[in-house]
Amino acid sequence: AQKVTQAQTEISVVEKEDVTLDCVYETRDTTYYLFWYKQPPSGELVFLIRRNSFDEQNEISGRYSWNFQKSTSSFNFTITASQVVDSAVYFCALILNSGGYQKVTFGTGTKLQVIP
Amino acid sequence: DAGVIQSPRHEVTEMGQEVTLRCKPISGHDYLFWYRQTMMRGLELLIYFNNNVPIDDSGMPEDRFSAKMPNASFSTLKIQPSEPRDSAVYFCASSDFGDSDEQYFGPGTRLTVT
Numbered sequence: 677a678q679k680v681t682q683a684q685t686e687i688s689v690v691e692k693e694d695v696t697l698d699c700v701y702e703t704r705d706t707t708y709y710l711f712w713y714k715q716p717p718s719g720e721l722v723f724l725i726r727r728n729s730f731d732e733q734n735e736i737s738g739r740y741s742w743n744f745q746k747s748t749s750s751f752n753f754t755i756t757a758s759q760v761v762d763s764a765v766y767f768c769a770l771i772l773n774s775g776g777y778q779k780v781t782f783g784t785g786t787k788l789q790v791i792p
Numbered sequence: 793d794a795g796v797i798q799s800p801r802h803e804v805t806e807m808g809q810e811v812t813l814r815c816k817p818i819s820g821h822d823y824l825f826w827y828r829q830t831m832m833r834g835l836e837l838l839i840y841f842n843n844n845v846p847i848d849d850s851g852m853p854e855d856r857f858s859a860k861m862p863n864a865s866f867s868t869l870k871i872q873p874s875e876p877r878d879s880a881v882y883f884c885a886s887s888d889f890g891d892s893d894e895q896y897f898g899p900g901t902r903l904t905v906t
Contacts, residue, residue, distance in 0.1 A: 711894065711895075713897075719881065719899070719900055719902075720897065720899050720900070721883065721885075721897035723894050723895075723896070726894050767835065771895075777847060777848070778823065778840065778842075778847070778848075779848075780825065780837050780840070780895075782834065782835045782837075784834045785834060785835070
C-alpha cells in the first residue's frame with residue numbers, strides 16, 4: 677500500500693524566514709514519482725515540481741528547493757526568505773505508474789501562513 | 793491550450809436533486825482524474841480514466857456517484873440523488889502518460905447541497 681504523510685498540519689512563519697515542509701512516503705515499488713502542489717486561497721492546484729525515483733538530485737528553483745532522500749523516504753520542500761504570497765496549502769503526492777495503471781496518493785497537506 | 797476546463801464553477805442544489813459536473817481535459821492527454829476535496833477528508837481520488845475507459849473507480853463513495861467519459865474531450869461526474877454530505881470542491885485533472893505524469897488540475901467545481 678502507498679502512503680504519503682505530511683505531519684505538519686499548519687505552519688506559521690514571519691516573512692523572510694525560511695521554512696521546510698516535510699513529506700514522507702511509503703511504497704514498495706521501485707519506480708514512482710513524487711510531486712508537490714500548491715493550493716493558494718483562490719483554490720486552484722498549482723504544480724510545483726516532479727521528481728522520479730531514480731533522480732535523487734536536489735533541485736533549486738528561485739526561493740524554492742527540494743530535498744529528495746530515498747534512504748529516509750522523504751521529499752522535503754524548503755522556501756527560503758518566505759513571502760506573504762507563499763501562504764497556501766502545500767500537498768505532496770506519490771504516483772505509481774505501472775503499465776498504464778496509476779496509483780495516486782496525496783498527503784493531507786500543510787497549511788503555510790506567512791505573516792507580514 | 794486553455795488548460796482543464798470545468799463547469800459549472802459553483803453549484804448550489806437541494807438534497808435529492810441530480811447534479812452533473814463537467815470536465816474538458818487538455819487536448820492530447822490520455823488520463824483524466826476526478827477528485828473531491830473536503831476539510832474533513834482532504835483530497836480524494838474518486839475515479840480515473842485512461843483513453844476514455846474507467847480504470848479505477850474504487851474511490852467512488854457509493855452508487856449515487858457515477859462518471860462517464862464518452863470521448864477524449866469530455867467527462868461527467870454525476871451525483872443522483874445528492875445529499876448534504878456531498879458538498880465539496882470537485883476537481884478534474886488530466887495528464888499525459890508519455891510525458892511527465894504531471895496532473896494538470898482544473899479550477900474545480902464548488903458544490904453545495906442544502
